[in-house]
Amino acid sequence: MKTRALLTAAVLCLAGPAFAQGKAPAAKEKAATKKEEKAAEKTENKPAAGGATARADVKDQKGQSLGEVTLTETPHGVLVKGTLSNVPAGEHAIHIHETGKCEAPFKTAGGHLNPAKKKHGILAAEGKHEGDLPNLHVPADGKIQFDFFAHGLKLKDVEDQDGAAVVVHAGVDDYQSDPAGNAGDRIACGIVTK
Structure with a gap:
């Protein structure tokens, strides 16, 4: 039982950074998508060139x-x-x-x-x-x-x-x-x- 707990802890320690790396690109993609949406909103609400x-x-x-x-x-x-x-x-x-x-x-x-x-x-x-x-x-x-x-x-x-x-x-x-x-x-x- 003790060995199994140690193995689980070791696997989690080694796998933790891999899980974090897997989530990081998704978080970056989400942030990039939000930036793109905000930029698109500004463009849509902006009058035509010269525009008042x-x-x-x-x-x-x-x-x-x-x-x-x-x-x-x-x-x-x-x-x-x-x-x-x-x-x-x-x-x-x-x-x-x-x-x-x-x-x-x-x-x-x-x-x-x-x-x-x-x-x-x-x-x-x-x-x-x-x-x-x-x-x-x-x-x-x-x-x-x-x-x-x-x-x-x-x-x-x-x-x-x-x-x-x-x-x-x-x-x-x-x-x-x-x-x-x-x-x-x-x-x-x-x-x-x-």
Whole structure:
């Protein structure tokens, strides 16, 4: 009996380091996996390259939400994406305006965002305002999705002290008439927020 106990103790002493070595790689693998998961989490929650994003909940003059527009910083300007519904069918100007205030009839949003003090319109030789965007072409069902690229625009210009707003107009922007392209009344507005 005594011999058996001594043999068991000897085997455990000799085998102990082997068991510990067998567990060590598993513990290292587990730690490595946790590090990889944390790194993946950080990547998933990180905005796209350059990446700050701002949003505007666009509402009509009665205060009803028409949808959302997002502005995402890139190395070359701002990507403007939107999904709107219940917009009257036809062509409509959409601009980023200089003041983050949307009180109907939305004159409170001020003029187009224009930190470089240029003339209005992409067709104007002295243009364009940073807030000038392409027209929307809204189908009969009033629903539209769009992606625009505002070259040269920076979110810091949008997020200045008085903020900015996204405004949809009743008419089409002619891309040249100063100061607003003869776009007509302002039918929807959304304050840009982070």
